[in-house]
Amino acid sequence: MNRPRLVTGARLQYDDVRDEHLLLIPEGAVRLNATAAQVLELCDGERSADDIAAALSERYGGADVADDVRDLLGGMAQKGLVVDAGA
Amino acid sequence: MPAPRPYTLVAELSYQCPLHCPYCSNPVDIGGERYRTELETEHWTRVFHEARAMGVLQLALTGGEPMLRRDLDELVAAGREAGLYSTLVTAGTRFTRERAEQLKAAGLDHVQVSIQSPDAEENDRIGGIRSFDRKIAAARAARELGFPLTINCVLHRQNLDRIEEILALTEELGAQRLELANTQYYGWAVVNQNALIPTREQLERGEAAVQRFRERVGPRITVLWVLPDIYEDLPKPCMGGWGRTTVVIAPNGEALPCQAATTIPGLEFANVRDHSLEWIWNESDAFARFRGTDWMPEPCRSCPLGRQEEDFGGCRCQALRLTGDAAATDPVCRYSPHHDTVVAARDAAQTDEFVYRTMKRTRVAQRG
Numbered sequence: 001m002n003r004p005r006l007v008t009g010a011r012l013q014y015d016d017v018r019d020e021h022l023l024l025i026p027e028g029a030v031r032l033n034a035t036a037a038q039v040l041e042l043c044d045g046e047r048s049a050d051d052i053a054a055a056l057s058e059r060y061g062g063a064d065v066a067d068d069v070r071d072l073l074g075g076m077a078q079k080g081l082v083v084d085a086g087a
Numbered sequence: 088m089p090a091p092r093p094y095t096l097v098a099e100l101s102y103q104c105p106l107h108c109p110y111c112s113n114p115v116d117i118g119g120e121r122y123r124t125e126l127e128t129e130h131w132t133r134v135f136h137e138a139r140a141m142g143v144l145q146l147a148l149t150g151g152e153p154m155l156r157r158d159l160d161e162l163v164a165a166g167r168e169a170g171l172y173s174t175l176v177t178a179g180t181r182f183t184r185e186r187a188e189q190l191k192a193a194g195l196d197h198v199q200v201s202i203q204s205p206d207a208e209e210n211d212r213i214g215g216i217r218s219f220d221r222k223i224a225a226a227r228a229a230r231e232l233g234f235p236l237t238i239n240c241v242l243h244r245q246n247l248d249r250i251e252e253i254l255a256l257t258e259e260l261g262a263q264r265l266e267l268a269n270t271q272y273y274g275w276a277v278v279n280q281n282a283l284i285p286t287r288e289q290l291e292r293g294e295a296a297v298q299r300f301r302e303r304v305g306p307r308i309t310v311l312w313v314l315p316d317i318y319e320d321l322p323k324p325c326m327g328g329w330g331r332t333t334v335v336i337a338p339n340g341e342a343l344p345c346q347a348a349t350t351i352p353g354l355e356f357a358n359v360r361d362h363s364l365e366w367i368w369n370e371s372d373a374f375a376r377f378r379g380t381d382w383m384p385e386p387c388r389s390c391p392l393g394r395q396e397e398d399f400g401g402c403r404c405q406a407l408r409l410t411g412d413a414a415a416t417d418p419v420c421r422y423s424p425h426h427d428t429v430v431a432a433r434d435a436a437q438t439d440e441f442v443y444r445t446m447k448r449t450r451v452a453q454r455g
Contacts, residue, residue, distance in 0.1 A: 008263065009197050009235025011172060017092065017142040024172040026197040026235050026264055029094070029144050080306030 003085040004052075004073050005045035010081060012040055023081060030081065039072050045085030049073055090330065090369050090378065092142030096135070096171070097335040097346070100162070101125055102151040106178050107215030107443035108203060110241055110276040110283055112346050113151065118446035125338045128158045128165075130359055134336060135162075135169040137364040143334075149176035151338070154186070160193040167194030174199055176239075179225030180218050187228040198229040199237040199266070205252035213246065215443045226260045237264040242293065243283035245439065250293045254300045258308065265308060267297065269315040273347035273404050275444045281435050287318055317432055321394070322401025322417040329399060330378035334368060342367045344374055347404040351413045377403055377414070384414060386422040 006012075011024045014037075021037035023030040032040065038059075042052040052073075053066040076082035102117040116122075135146065146166045153159060154177055166173040175182075175190065179200040187198075202222055203213035210219040229236045238257045240246070246253075250267070257265045269290070270276050270283050297312045316323065326333050326345045335343040341356040342364065348354060357371040368374055376382065380395045387400050400406075401417025409418045409428040418425035 007235075008233060011196065013144075013170065013172075015142075015144065017140065022144065024144060024196075026172075026199075026237055027145060027147075027174060029172075078306060080309065 001049060001073060001077055001082070001084045003045050003048055004043040004077070004082045005085040006040065006043055007081055007083050012037060025081065030079075035068070036072055039069055040076070040082070043073075043082055090374070091332070093138070093332055093334050093368060094143060095145040095147065095333040096138045096143045097147045097149060097333060098131065098134075098153075098162075099335065099337050099346075100131070100148060100150055100153045100156045100159070101338050102446065103155045104151040104178065104444070105155075105180050105216055106152070106203075106218060107445055108213065108241070108275070109215075109279040109441035109443055110243060110270045110274075111444040112271070112274040112276070113444070114347070114349050115275060115278065117151075117444075122337070122339050125156075126336075126340045126359070128161055130340060131162050132165040134359050134364055135166050135171060138334070139169045139171055141365055141368060144172055146171035146173045147176055148173060152178055152181070154178075154181040160189055163190055163193040163195045167196075172196050174237075177201070177225070178214070178218065179222040180216075181221075182225035182228060184224075184228040184231070187225075187232050187234070191232050191234065195234070197237065198225075198234045199239050200226045200229065201239045201241070202253075202256070203240070204246045205240075205249050205256045209246065209249075213441070215441075223260070226262070230261045235264075236260065236262040237266060238262045239266040239268065241268050241270055242285070243270045244285040244289065244437070245282065247285050247289040247293050250296045254296065254310070258304065263308060264311070266311045267293075267313070268311075269313055271315070272317070273350065273408070275442070277408065278442045280432070281438045282441055284317060284432065284435050284437075285315070287433070290314065290318060316402070316405065316417075316419045317429055319419050320421040320426070321392075322398040322419045324398045325402035325405075325417075327399075328378075329376070329403065330368070330374040331399065334364065334374075342371070342373070344377070345404065348373065350404055351407055353413075382414065384416060386420070386424075387416050391422065 009026055013022050013024050015022050021032040053069040056065050073082055102113055102122055173195055174197040175195055176199045204210040207219040211217045240253050297310050330344050335346050340358040340360045354373045356373050357367045383400050403413045406415045406417050407413035410425045416423045418429050
């Protein structure tokens with residue numbers, strides 16, 4: 001996946017009733033932990049997975065998050081929630 | 088135990104509809120005095136905000152035909168402002184490019200267009216009105232404007248053999264989801280049962296076609312396929328459990344635990360004109376009656392499979408219809424003493440004639 005973006009119609013939202021991050025999709029909602037929410041916020045169809053990992057790493061004092069980002073995006077792509085903007 | 092938080096608000100904005108589908112899930116008495124007066128814009132707006140505060144995330148704008156509400160754009164905007172993810176469930180006949188643009192601007196998230204069949208002539212016969220071309224145009228308009236699109240097709244004996252065509256059309260239209268909803272027997276579908284119940288062979292062929300499609304297309308298109316209860320021997324968690332995930336508001340403001348709940352005698356439905364949604368959900372009799380597991384009779388109570396929290400006793404309306412008691416175990420269950428009523432319904436006498444949904448007099452039309 002070169003330039004990940006959220007699938008058409010998906011919307012990130014913080015649910016202040018349940019205090020959790022969600023990805024709202026047609027007739028459904030996917031619960032997200034805070035890290036996943038941050039990764040998905042960066043999926044703008046411009047950045048690559050490496051760009052996203054670098055941006056997060058900077059936020060967390062240089063920690064290596066590349067594998068985590070790749071795993072998360074892979075899982076999301078398998079569920080059809082993240083797609084390649086270039087495809 | 089406190090009531091669980093709801094996820095979905097089904098807003099039945101109006102029972103008016105240009106179509107006459109013979110399996111419509113609306114009550115058969117939609118033409119009666121009970122539904123004469125629809126809620127005002129302010130009622131719905133208040134309900135949307137109350138729903139979000141209770142935890143609701145998904146808003147289904149449905150009917151009848153929601154496009155017939157003159158304040159639809161206002162209601163869409165109110166749903167977005169409340170923080171709800173909105174779906175327009177439409178027959179598509181009025182969803183023109185211009186209306187689609189206006190609804191996009193108002194904040195609509197998702198469009199679901201129904202087709203009655205992938206064959207134009209058959210579609211128009213089942214829906215009781217010429218509508219196929221406008222439906223296809225509606226689906227295309229939705230995609231052109233960047234809406235995620237769901238195609239919905241209610242399945243029954245007279246269209247199940249076209250499942251490959253339905254799948255192909257869905258793909259061609261660029262839909263993201265396909266809901267293949269085998270007819271559920273409440274509302275008008277009960278009246279038309281003998282024209283709708285499919286054979287087991289039709290369902291097996293349908294399921295195999297869906298399986299092949301899923302393997303080929305992958306996560307790009309989600310296909311929902313639900314077997315009709317009549318060929319099952321364990322109940323489904325109807326509505327995700329009574330009063331557990333979903334609240335339905337009828338056009339007249341009555342709050343229902345499911346679309347067909349008005350068929351259950353002895354249940355009183357509070358109206359959102361008179362009560363807050365929170366009170367209705369937490370305190371009203373209709374929502375509390377079959378919530379959780381305390382109400383369950385035998386054999387549910389001592390379920391040998393321990394499924395009480397899995398199927399929540401199945402469907403109350405079905406229990407009523409087949410056993411005469413809404414508080415009985417759903418007879419779909421193999422352990423129900425009334426399971427033979429479900430088995431017998433598989434061999435219903437067959438007819439191709441429909442009794443069409445109407446708010447006026449009853450019409451019958453012949454096939455072909």
